[in-house]
Amino acid sequence: MLRTKTGIQGLDKALNGGFPEGNIVLVSGGAGTGKSTLCLQFIINGAKLFGEKGLYISTEQNEEELQKQASSFGWDISELQKKGLLKITYFDIGSGENFLKRVDEMVKSFQPKRIVIDSMTTLTDALMISGIGEKEPFSLVQIAETVSPIPRTDQIISKTILYSLIKEIKKFRLTTLLTSELYEEFTRLSADGVSEFIADGVIILHYIGAGAATFRTLRVRKMRYTDHEKSSLTCDMTPKGIEIKQQEFNL
Ligand SMILES: Nc1ncnc2c1ncn2[C@@H]1O[C@H](COP(=O)(O)OP(=O)(O)OP(=O)(O)O)[C@@H](O)[C@H]1O
Numbered sequence: 001m002l003r004t005k006t007g008i009q010g011l012d013k014a015l016n017g018g019f020p021e022g023n024i025v026l027v028s029g030g031a032g033t034g035k036s037t038l039c040l041q042f043i044i045n046g047a048k049l050f051g052e053k054g055l056y057i058s059t060e061q062n063e064e065e066l067q068k069q070a071s072s073f074g075w076d077i078s079e080l081q082k083k084g085l086l087k088i089t090y091f092d093i094g095s096g097e098n099f100l101k102r103v104d105e106m107v108k109s110f111q112p113k114r115i116v117i118d119s120m121t122t123l124t125d126a127l128m129i130s131g132i133g134e135k136e137p138f139s140l141v142q143i144a145e146t147v148s149p150i151p152r153t154d155q156i157i158s159k160t161i162l163y164s165l166i167k168e169i170k171k172f173r174l175t176t177l178l179t180s181e182l183y184e185e186f187t188r189l190s191a192d193g194v195s196e197f198i199a200d201g202v203i204i205l206h207y208i209g210a211g212a213a214t215f216r217t218l219r220v221r222k223m224r225y226t227d228h229e230k231s232s233l234t235c236d237m238t239p240k241g242i243e244i245k246q247q248e249f250n251l
């Protein structure tokens with residue numbers, strides 16, 4: 001099977017060689033758990049180590065902010081951009097622009113191998129409020145309103161929007177990371193409680209603090225089409241990015 005390597009040694013090992021190519025993977029975690037860093041690292045490693053083009057779409061940080069985050073880990077984004085291996089785009093959720101149309105255009109013109117959407121939570125929340133696309137041919141809110149026979153609560157509409165979004169993103173057939181906020185009650189794997197079922201894979205990040213001691217963990221909770229490490233892996237946010245600490249795997 002073809003694999004998309006993350007270039008993060010311990011993670012590739014835990015995934016038995018990388019993400020199965022074309023998988024849509026949800027990266028879920030609370031605030032500051034390292035979702036954006038992991039995604040950025042995935043895209044930058046893809047370009048730098050494997051010569052694969054990567055597209056990073058953020059609804060939360062603009063290009064300058066992502067540059068700043070990357071350079072804090074010593075990653076040179078502009079060099080990869082000049083080589084045509086990396087594209088970073090900020091999508092303003094308040095702009096009223098059709099998200100899927102914009103992504104579709106970028107995928108067609110740039111032809112990336114990997115893609116990141118950071119974050120699904122802000123995106124679906126915004127789609128809920130503004131009904132982006134109501135005047136566009138692709139109206140997610142309209143779809144949500146017509147397909148659901150039960151009373152249309154906000155939650156049902158947001159789930160339907162999310163479902164449609166992920167279904168459309170799947171059509172690109174690219175290895176994709178989507179970030180989702182995870183609230184501190186651990187009963188669900190994403191903020192919406194539905195994307196974990198639609199996505200091919202789920203990675204959960206935790207940042208645990210007890211007094212002055214803190215530690216980070218990463219867990220591959222689900223990964224379709226491959227065996228993977230099931231336990232939580234301890235990791236570190238180092239000056240070079242996320243590193244998985246040396247540990248024995250039961251693969
Ligand atoms: N250069 C760095 N070196 C070490 N640790 C860092 C560095 N930059 C950020 N961090 C740590 O990573 C955390 C932020 O990581 P990141 O932005 O990837 O998290 P996130 O899950 O995307 O957060 P959010 O929910 O705010 O989007 C910071 O709170 C800090 O603890």
Ligand SMILES: [Mg+2]
Pocket residue numbers: 035036037060118
């Ligand atoms: Mg983030």
